[in-house]
Amino acid sequence: MNYLLHISVMLEIYILLALSANQKVGLSGLLSLAQAVFYGLGAYTASITITKFEFSYWLALPIAILICVIAGLLFSFVAGKVRELYFSLATLALQIIFFSVAYNWIPVTNGSYGISGISNPEIFGLKINTPASFALFGGVWVLLVILFYVWFLKTPISRLIQATRDDQIAVLSLGKNPNYYKRISIMLSAVIAGIAGTLYATYTTYIDPSSFTLDESILILSIVLIGGAGRIIGPITGAVIYILLPELLKFLQMPDSIAANMRMILFGLLLVLIVRFKPKGLFGKYLIQ
Amino acid sequence: METTIQILINSIVSGLLLSLVAIGFTYIFQVTKVFHLAHGGIYVSGAFACWWVLTKTNNWFAAIILSVAVVAILIYLIEKTIYLPLTKKQSNQSISLIASMGLYVVIVNVLALFFGSENKIIDNTVSGSFELGNIILTKVQAIQSIIGVALIVAFLIYLKFSKSNLALQAVSDNETISKIFSINTESERTKVFIIGSILACIAAILKTMETGIDPQAGMSITLTAAVVAILVARLNVLLIIAFSIGLTILQNSVEWFLNAQWKEGITFLILLLVILFRTEGIISYNLRKDRA
């Protein structure tokens, strides 16, 4: 039962990550390889403020969000300057630089030893420290973000964000600044990934740089591309596939030693096949090409 | 002083191996426009094939022939089933980048599945070294340098005498011209992929003689090669060698004087700065697109 709840919490975190990446990939058409940077910023900010300054989760959270907003703002200058392949490469570079800093800036991040003893969140004096309560807590976050998108996707600005994705010169010639819409989109995406990071840190109570690598960013992007970019359902489907794949392999009686590699093989293969044969993903709205 | 010279010597030798990977990467990128990160998968596949044959037969000749055959077949299949169809669909380059990452993940995990993720050492290698005072050049390093240089010369000769040199120049300078003369044929692409992969394969085998190989080993060297490809931005073999060695010297100095883990951060900081300052803004980009 506890195991099942653990899977649920991980699924919730990956749904949030996938929705955050979808904001960038699906709504803005920016193939970013740095989503784990914002995930990591959220996780590290929460961990450091909670362990070093003994902040509560509810104080750490807005600080993490603020840091992600600022990082998103800086990041959006990159998006305003370069496009397509060079945007992806610039984000790849940012991802690797972030990992380098997290790994080496020992006074702050404790390097490869990581930060441990991160306390669980509390709500109305109740500590969220059991898998069941955390699954509920994460579930509330997922619900909030989904409700946000149900509303947001109908707003004028989300249409303009998508318009910028479709043809930014046309947006410009209508007298609107395409960079503004990219900036808003990237900041929103950063905040949601940051929230996922604070959840991850306070759930596992321990983080180290290995959770925020280039591989992680590739994985998050793959989840969105496989599920399909643009709609809410796509990224959620992608996250479900990624989290449930190992359970399926277990069900097929595959030994653990093989299962980890098998999961990545199947997932990588799925990514290649989707890109090659079904570029909209399973439930995508927007064709990435 | 001696430390500095030693770092310099080591950097030149491993920079030479990097340049083999980078030449292949740039050749492929410039001709096919595919940002081929699965090059890292090709790299480790070649090294594993060589290691595997050596554990069975102890025959270096057979090992090298087989590993070259393995990478050639592998890249042929990848090109025909993935890259070529994607190019025909006129997907943008980010999409082939992502396909190539997916391929990389598959290759690495297949290798780990069959051979395990631990480092594999080649037993039947050369030991000993040449020493001058405290400065050491191992015999393996000597072999790496000789074969590396020989391979680069062979590649230059190939470029000079094959028609593909002309084709390449046409393709990278002006896509329209190459389309008019229909130079960028599918067989041209295949050749380019195979030659690039063989260079990576030999580099991987040479590196494995020294440090062994694990499934993940290809990513870091391929990313560095990609940085060289972006920095040089054209197929100029001598420039690629110079940048590869320069970058390796920088990395090794960082590793020696700071910390091993900063080296990738610094390499990619350079890449980021170059990307941000050399690429055009959106308006000039669209103007150029409209005029074309």
Added chain:
Amino acid sequence: MSEILNIQNLNKSFDGVAPVKDVSFAVSKQSITLITGENGAGKTTLFNLITGLEKPTKGKITFNGNNITGKSALEIAKHGIIRLYQQPRLFKNLLVWENLVSATHQNAGNSFLKLIFKPKTAKQEDETLEQKALDLLTKFDLQDLSNKTAGELSYGQQKLISFCMIAMNGTQLALLDEPFAGLNPQTIERFSNMILQMRSEGITFLIIEHNINEVLKVADGHIEMKDGKIKTINDIATV
């Protein structure tokens, strides 16, 4: 009639080529001016200069009394100058009415902060604009397209819709680049009527077109360019 656009001694040169040389002319409000000339006569560069995609080497462009020479494309578009390209540029994954509403400026929900802090106003304004878009489509008998994705429209339909975006945008001066190219006679007819109707509502037009006769039916002025210079200016209204 009052003057809306005034161009004085406009020059553009680069690398020893001068696609636009000493071009001067003025356009009055609510007029339709046809610009013709062979390929390479400098028509497209002229449009690029007016809309700020390229910067003039010399000369002055005045719009509604404001000097807009050398301003960025975004600033110039904000002044109310819009350019329609030969290939219609719609947002192909958005619905037709969403395309139209996206062209508007007076929509609080276009700004993230206003959307968050004044959600009610934003919602109301958006609904009003949606209705306005529907009315506009109905006026031009295009209401059936409203809920289609822009990407699934035919070429002619896309051109008509992109033309409707001018009306939504609060445009004062519209630059049309070969609006009739690739259209069948019925659609051209429809398009001409739309141009006339919009002019009566206050929009001024500059039109590049090879299909001279069709435009001359509605045009007030005709500028012919050759080798970057103005060859003739005809003010049809005065002729």
